[in-house]
């Protein structure tokens with residue numbers, strides 16, 4: 204069976220294995236999915252290892268020797284966990300893997316059992332037909348990405364570095380998918396950058412007392428004021444090299460002038476694509492949680508709040524300097540999660556390989572770099588000096604709200620998109 208034919212079954216099987224990750228250890232874990240992947244690799248003669256960071260929190264690693272031992276290794280990675288799903292909200296059961304209306308439905312169809320299945324389908328097909336890639340390919344199917352990777356990618360980097368030997372480049376989520384310019388032409392967004400993460404807990408400490416008295420050291424007032432300043436602050440537009448290249452490419456594709464120095468006007472010309480890049484033009488801070496007090500006539504001693512902050516590559520210092528000004532003198536901050544921003548150039552042989560593989564399958568496509576406003580396992584792999592890209596290639600119908608399906612309901616992926624992606628990845632491995 205060719206990879207193109209097999210990919211749908213692999214994706215359905217993976218969706219049917221519930222790997223919900225609620226962020227603590229209360230979920231089912233990735234062990235069953237890891238065993239499934241290991242068995243599929245064993246069928247084509249690939250010996251893999253299942254590594255558990257904790258009971259049932261399993262990742263799979265394998266190495267396929269290339270034909271040219273002189274070359275650096277390439278890391279192909281996908282996470283096995285998914286965010287939880289509430290079956291009552293869905294048109295089909297989220298763990299059924301049903302095929303309806305030409306799509307595979309279920310939690311993980313988009314994020315990211317689709318890519319797991321594509322990687323498996325391509326490697327199985329190539330090994331059955333004796334087509335080894337020229338570079339060593341390291342496969343990693345990770346646990347815990349949806350909770351930051353502490354029990355998956357990060358744990359592998361810290362405890363099993365030996366499996367990354369020789370890896371200089373990586374491909375995984377979130378990129379390679381198409382965005383339609385019109386009925387004929389598509390952009391393929393390859394992720395070359397990620398914003399950094401600053402999830403913050405803010406604390407104001409004041410003077411507790413009776414709610415009927417004058418209190419000018421009220422912790423709730425201080426915290427609320429700081430949260431409002433942070434939430435309302437308009438972060439200035441900052442042009443990263445990724446966004447600059449993105450705009451150059453889009454400008455060429457659309458045949459319109461986009462002036463990078465007048466970004467407001469430029470974004471207005473981008474239409475529906477503006478939503479994709481809006482958050483990658485500036486740092487952002489969104490207040491998300493507030494906790495304080497226990498009775499209406501008691502002024503509490505402290506008030507706490509949480510803020511989801513994201514900073515652009517190259518703008519971390521500016522982010523914290525400005526944030527501290529907005530906090531003011533009476534509110535302190537600590538990290539709940541702090542992770543790096545990433546950025547790499549959109550050039551070199553591996554970018555050429557991705558671009559060529561895409562264009563061979565979709566001659567009306569154009570590959571462009573973009574910055575992801577979220578984070579992936581790449582942040583962990585970056586600690587080993589691995590240069591990573593989001594490249595899970597998918598040719599999508601123009602009317603599919605793809606980005607809205609990450610962690611959304613009725614997550615689904617067209618069968619044709621999975622088959623397209625499998626062909627592109629296969630070509631990519633010939634070229635990479």
Ligand SMILES: [Zn+2]
Pocket residue numbers: 282314315348376
């Ligand atoms: Zn994901």
